[in-house]
Amino acid sequence: MSETATSKESTTTGQGSSSVGIGSGGSGTGARHQGRFDSATERALGWLDDRLGVGKGRSLLDKIFPDHWSFLLGEIALYSFVVLVLTGVFLSLYFVPSTKEIIYHGAYAPLRGKLVSEAYASTLKISFSVRGGMVIRQMHHWAADVFVGAIAIHMMRIFFTGGFRKPRELNWMVGVTLLMLAIVNGFLGYSLPYDLVSGTGLRIAYSIILSIPLVGSYLAFFLFGGVFPGNGIIEPRMFILHVLIVPIIIAALIGAHLFMLVRQKHAQFPGKGRTEHNVVGSPLYPTFMAKTLGLFFIVTGVLWMLGGLVQINPIWQYGPYQPYKVTYAVQPDWYMGWLDGAMRIMPSWEFTGFGHTIPLEVLLPAVLFPGLTFTLFYAWPFVEARITGDRAVHNILDFPRYRPKRTALGAAGVAFYFTLFSASATDVLANFFQVSLNTVLWSFRFLVIAVPVVVGIVTYRICKELAAMPVTDEPKRSVILSRTEEGEYVMEEASIRPGDAPDDLDPIAVPARIGAGVEDAGLDEDGLDKEDIPGELLDKVPGVRRVTT
Amino acid sequence: MNRETGVQSDGGRIHEPVHVPGHASGDRPIPENHGEVSDSPLPLVALDDPHLRPAAKNVRHTERWIAFLIALAALGFAGYGAVYWQGGQPQLEGLTLGIGLLAIGAALAAWGKYLLPRGPFVEERHDMRSSDVEREQMAAAVIDRGKLVMRRRGFLGKMLAGAAGILGVVIAFPVIRSLGPLPKLALDKTNWRKGSYLVTIHGRKIKEDDLEVGGIITVFPPGYEGNAMDQTVLLRASTSPFTTKAGRETWTPKGYVAYSKVCTHAGCPVGLYQEQTQQLLCPCHQSMFDVLDGAQPVFGPAPRPLPQLPLMIDSEGYLRAQQPYDQPVGPGFWERS
Incomplete structure (x- = not known):
């Protein structure tokens, strides 16, 4: 040669x-070492580098992603948002944001000839007349439910592992804002079709705004354009908020969330070779990229299947919204359940005096309570730092068992909100168990205090027990139990077999070459x-x- | 020479041959920089380094699985195309494309997890905190330059703040005030007038014999059929007048009684009527109102009775309102006295 x-x-x-x-393009390997741009890829990279300096960004490809299943949760939320945007664009091509009443002539026979809003009629059109529309509309709804759920569970993971501590307080707060916006946009979204259930939800929202002292009636009038249901401007307003303003804020905050994540690098669980000053895991390219792209398709696939196979929000069964009509078992989407439950079990305390009314029975559970909840969420990193006096930088996550007080408090909090969520089904539960509503209501008033206390105490004890168990870095090995001829039992540890457990290698830097x-x-x-x-x-x-x- | 020469033509030009650092010269690449990061030289790892081995125990087996998944994905995608082509069917659409997406996702994830280098790899963190000097310089720049702006111009600064304050207020006019009308008395009044007929949603006037005992119907003042604030529930609790509250003796001619249908809790229509217990129930938050006792709330979060509409029957037998509601209907608000 x-x-x-x-x-x-x-x-x-x-x-x-x-x-x-x-294997591939062996010649390129040689040239690369000399900085020659010979293969097509190298020429392209060179072209870009001349103009944008992309060569300096190689370390981004080496960015390390720690491997732990719980780190998937945020990604699931991100990909649900991507699905929401894509399916949402499809829906917006057909949806008509108008409460103007028309006579329905569409594909759904039982409603033909009835007066319905254009919003409702166009949602039926998407469901029954646009090809593939039913799946995409249901997928959109499922993706919203999964989006909020993934954010909530992601947030729990951060809370229980102390991932919100310095230096990540800001990112925690961005995350809390994202949760809030996701809930708000979910509510706006399911109100858009203007069916009987969501219209009733809007009526409740109007009353909640009305309950705010001093400015409530002004706020309600400005938002809805007058006495409920206003003069037809709520639909286009909700539409533009739902499809443009809130999504743009969410997208920008997701950008900030990820920017901070890249800048600060991931936190990681303790383990071999892991310190406060490094990150151990897989590099962005190619390992993480392959895995996360896979996760994207898995999330998309699951949501698409849900959209096709599992019915959600069948508005044709509820009927169009009429302010004087109502239906049994009026429940919002799951992420509003805690508020609905709080409103149901709240006693009827209305304050009247000095010529004014403060509807505490609505104001407390539906305004002050969520306000307090999110204030506490925002403030938690600082509250905990104040309590513990710990102001050090933490890049190694806690195992929840070693922080029994925080874990117990978190578990009690989750139990509290879950009990409130369950309380949003008082009527359904009373029907199902054939007991009086009164019994169910008073049970929940009791449970909402008792369940968190019990869960908190039990969690604390479990943490203490788990933390007391001996921990070794050695992987578990199988034991061989044998009986001698005399009947004596002998136990010995089996030697480790190849492939039994991954040999713990020391981590190395990502090889560039x-x-x-x-x-x-x-x-x-x-x-x-x-x-x-x-x-x-x-x-x-x-x-x-x-x-x- | 058996080494890779690394020579390739680029647009006809011939490059100098390049010698690859490799085993020819005996300097087989050795994993360098274990556990630490340095910019130069680049970390070089041999292909047989254990960190580059795949995590899969049986690589061929895994590859076969991934091949199967990709084939399944292709089938799913094609299946979706076929279903769509045939006119579409939600369940089949969900199944076919869903399986396709799931399979390709699983294939990619497995590829990344089992066939790519298992590592572990490490990256150093850089402290977020800058050095003391950098911090000092940054703070100095912000503060000193800020002072430079305001130096001996405090008056200008105050004027600027004042102007910005005015802007802050007036910008609220188009941004907030334009959104809707002022409440004024809109929440306190309904469209019921003295002598209003009670009409159904279709505008039909109610006559004294229209309801049996136990019957219920939603009524409106004429011209406001379907109005959210005016909706009123008309019940016939008996055949003769009865007293719901002291002072309302004449309000229930022939056992007819009318209450505002807007729940005093959160404004839902109080749509359910239990004849046996004579209770009206709001299905939103389960407030219950006693029909015979002036719609006094007996259960749930509603704080106030439903306002009662005084009824009368005119000489032609039509049901009409004696008076409008004597109080605002619906949920509470600040200005309600």
């Missing part, structure tokens, strides 16, 4: 007898012993070529 070669000869070389271990050396080690690319592969197969295994020196 000559030292100089034309392109043609080089290609021959790549496939011929003299070759290297790396991956050298040759396959043949020397007697391994092929996949790290298999070549002795295991019959000689005639060796040439057929992709990426491995025989060296004939």
